[in-house]
Amino acid sequence: MAFRSEILIKLDKKGRVLLPAAFRDELPADDRGAFVLYHSPNLSGVVNGNSRAGFDAMLDRLRAEALGPKGALKVALDDEAFDPAGYLSASARTIAMEPDGRFSLPAEFASVLEVSDGVMLVGKGDKFQLWNPGRWQARRDTDRDKMAAFVRGLGGDA
Amino acid sequence: MAFRSEILIKLDKKGRVLLPAAFRDELPADDRGAFVLYHSPNLSGVVNGNSRAGFDAMLDRLRAEALGPKGALKVALDDEAFDPAGYLSASARTIAMEPDGRFSLPAEFASVLEVSDGVMLVGKGDKFQLWNPGRWQARRDTDRDKMAAFVRGLGGDA
């Protein structure tokens, strides 16, 4: 299960978006009809996506990291403390697809993406992202330079 | 079964609130007609909600983890000892919905929420919450900063 490639998908006048077959194929075989979209926790204007299982697994790891194994009961009761997993849950929505792989993009996501006629779907391995096509272009250009610098900076030449 | 997303729901002049379909769908298939509301144990102005099964499971965990197997028996007999699960039960109410998913919000909850024409329903994964829309906005803003700080604080920057 690894999301790869970047694909530009039309946003039609009904507000529908197609989850490309390349991404659908990465969803668990027993849960192909729905997935999860959630706002990026620290990058405004970006929406993340994953399978339900992938999203839940991330929340589990997050809770373990934030609280340790004994914190589960506390977090279930303590409404005052900050709960990162709860925060992400609130920013997430389960999205059901039509049999052909299309879904209607909820307005809350369309507005932060500021998309009107096209959405860039970007595979990130263990998740995927939705971007405004123009913003993705800019991001990709700066990432290309950072990647080159990163590779240059890898040890090995000694 | 995981409650996600935040949805603003009207409180009509009869005092009725709709449990959104996204939340109804998370209720157990064999118990779709009712759920539980209870006051937050430590955050005034917030009301928690869950399925009857989810609420009961939390109480069980609370009794088991907080008191141990012997404590559970003790609490069943000892009316003098403090029983956190019993305390929560007293603050809880089973809410029956109409077939279309609406319910009338009991006055005791409406008053602590201080809502008059809208209630914010917030999914927290294992449970959901009812908030005064304005107060939720404020809480969400501070949580956003805490989330960014949390992400920044995760190791691995090295």
Added chain:
DNA sequence: CGGGATGTCATGGGATAGCATGGGAATTTC
């Protein structure tokens, strides 16, 4: 090896179903 056939993918759009909400009427409650 070529070209028709088939299949899948991304997209468009009409028709229908379901959701959130409002409000009248019947029923309960004290």
Added chain:
DNA sequence: GAAATTCCCATGCTATCCCATGACATCCCG
């Protein structure tokens, strides 16, 4: 018997179902 609660119908809107199309890619058989 007056106020609150519950039942039921109505409505606008959005999402979903379902059918259709063109562009590719793959397959198959001579």
